[in-house]
Amino acid sequence: xxxxxTPADTPVVGKAGSGTQPDVLRARLRASLAEDARAWLDxxxxxxxxxTGTRGPVPVWELRLAEAGRRCxxxxxxxxxxxxxxxxxxxxxxxxxxxxxxxxxxxxxxxxALPHLVPGPDALPLVEDAVRTNxxxxxxxxxxxxxxxxxxxxxxxxxxxxxxxxGVPVDEVADLARRARADAxxxxxxGAYAAERTAAGRLVPPDLYRVLALTExxxxxxxxxxxxxxxx
Numbered sequence: 589x590x591x592x593x594t595p596a597d598t599p600v601v602g603k604a605g606s607g608t609q610p611d612v613l614r615a616r617l618r619a620s621l622a623e624d625a626r627a628w629l630d631x632x633x634x635x636x637x638x639x640t641g642t643r644g645p646v647p648v649w650e651l652r653l654a655e656a657g658r659r660c661x662x663x664x665x666x667x668x669x670x671x672x673x674x675x676x677x678x679x680x681x682x683x684x685x686x687x688x689x690x691x692x693x694x695x696x697x698x699x700x701a702l703p704h705l706v707p708g709p710d711a712l713p714l715v716e717d718a719v720r721t722n723x724x725x726x727x728x729x730x731x732x733x734x735x736x737x738x739x740x741x742x743x744x745x746x747x748x749x750x751x752x753x754x755g756v757p758v759d760e761v762a763d764l765a766r767r768a769r770a771d772a773x774x775x776x777x778x779g780a781y782a783a784e785r786t787a788a789g790r791l792v793p794p795d796l797y798r799v800l801a802l803t804e805x806x807x808x809x810x811x812x813x814x815x816x817x818x819x820x
Contacts, residue, residue, distance in 0.1 A: 610674045610704060617667045621660060628659045629668055636675035649676050650686060653694050669697030673705065680710035687714050692723055699729035709738040719747045727751060728760040736763035745774045748799060749781060758795040768802035775803040 608616075614633075618626050636649035652672055657665040678686070683705065687698045699718055702711050711734065718730035731747050739747065744767060751758055758764060768774055778800045782792045 610671060613667055614671055617660075617664055617671065620664055625660050625664075628655075629671070632656075632659075632668070632672055633675040636672045637677075639676065647676075653686065653690065653697065657693065665693060666697055666700065669694060670701045673697060673701040678705055680706045683711060684714060687717075692726060696726055696729040699726070699734070700732065702734035703732065703737070706734070712738055715739060716743060719743070719750055722754060724754050724756050727754055728756045731756075731761045733762045736761075736767060741771075741773070745771070745777055748774065749777060752778075752781065752793050752796055752799075755793075758799055764799070765802050768799055769804055771803050775800060778803075 618629065621629065632649065632652040632655075635652065639647065639649070649672060653669050656668040656672070660668045673683070673686070676682070678701070683698050683701065687695050690698070695714075695718065698714065702714070715730045715735050715738075718726045721727065727747075727750060731751060735744065735747060748758065748761060748764075748768075750756075751761060778796055782796055782800075785792050
């Protein structure tokens with residue numbers, strides 16, 4: 589049954605949602621919400637923008653992050669939380685606090701919000717923490733534009749491998765083609781993983797070969813042959 593707050597069940601934040609400009613995201617979200625949910629969203633964004641009100645030691649706008657699922661419906665909660673973080677102009681310190689203290693849903697919103705709120709690498713520990721988890725939705729949020737921009741080669745390669753381990757589609761990895769291009773080390777790691785799974789009688793994820801093709805190097809062809817058992 590359709591949630592009374594959400595006439596449309598298609599999530600506003602989907603693949604590559606981290607890269608959506610806040611004004612575009614807000615317009616899409618408002619168009620997807622019923623009147624009462626739109627009114628709640630507008631109030632929450634006004635509170636966040638004004639930075640007014642506290643309930644104990646916690647700013648009121650942070651409490652709205654926890655309400656987003658109930659008020660906007662699960663399909664649209666990510667978008668609502670991202671917009672609240674933007675309205676609050678949350679910096680790396682605030683985002684870190686929300687991430688550390690929040691639920692998995694709130695952590696995912698923080699990761700989606702990073703590209704537009706943190707210009708430098710200050711929030712990388714949050715991305716690295718998410719990559720260490722086995723939560724596919726958290727991992728998918730972690731490999732967005734912020735990771736593409738700031739994650740070093742070693743950690744980025746391991747994030748791509750983690751996507752393959754956990755079944756996160758590589759379409760979620762922002763800027764994959766650019767970062768994978770001519771990456772011989774990534775090709776080597778992919779080939780080793782494919783060979784390991786083949787030796788164990790397990791299927792190799794089709795996405796692995798997609799990424800391998802993007803490396804566009806002599807090593808990639810050699811590794812593809814090895815992964816398919818063609819090595820002499």
